[in-house]
Amino acid sequence: MAYPTSYTEATLSDFIVAQLGEIATILGMGSAQPAVDEALAKCGISDIATITGSDDLNKLRIIARYEGWRLAMSSLAARYDFEADGGAFKRSQAFANAKTNLALATAEAQPYLDEVNPSFAFHQYGQTYNIGDLDDQT
DSSP: OOOOSOOOHHHHHHHHHHHHTHHHHHHTOSOOHHHHHHHHHHTTOSOGGGOOSHHHHHHHHHHHHHHHHHHHHHHHTTOOOEEETTEEEOTHHHHHHHHHHHHHHHHHHHHHHHHHOTTOOEEETTEEEOGGGGGGOO
């Protein structure tokens, strides 16, 4: 499948939701607009229609994927494991999955994030961590 040659905010949101896959389903995420807004801000873009060229579109996709996993991880952080009616429900597995995917997306996005802020620290919707602290966030 060929990459799109342009995005709207709606199609970029759809891309993010598709990247999150089952995690988006678990979260009931029909839209990833907060991640779209963050991605556009990190790209320094106020109008998504102005993004042209494969390099800029690739950068947008990489940062959007990163922002999507940040949003998912933040949303999953409040979910906890529990036992009921003889069953054990391990919601932490979804968080662990999001954490792994966020680490991968961060590694891919890091060169672009360094352009935005050379002393980049990971900002997780209300909390700040250094990238190396991700292993301590279980």
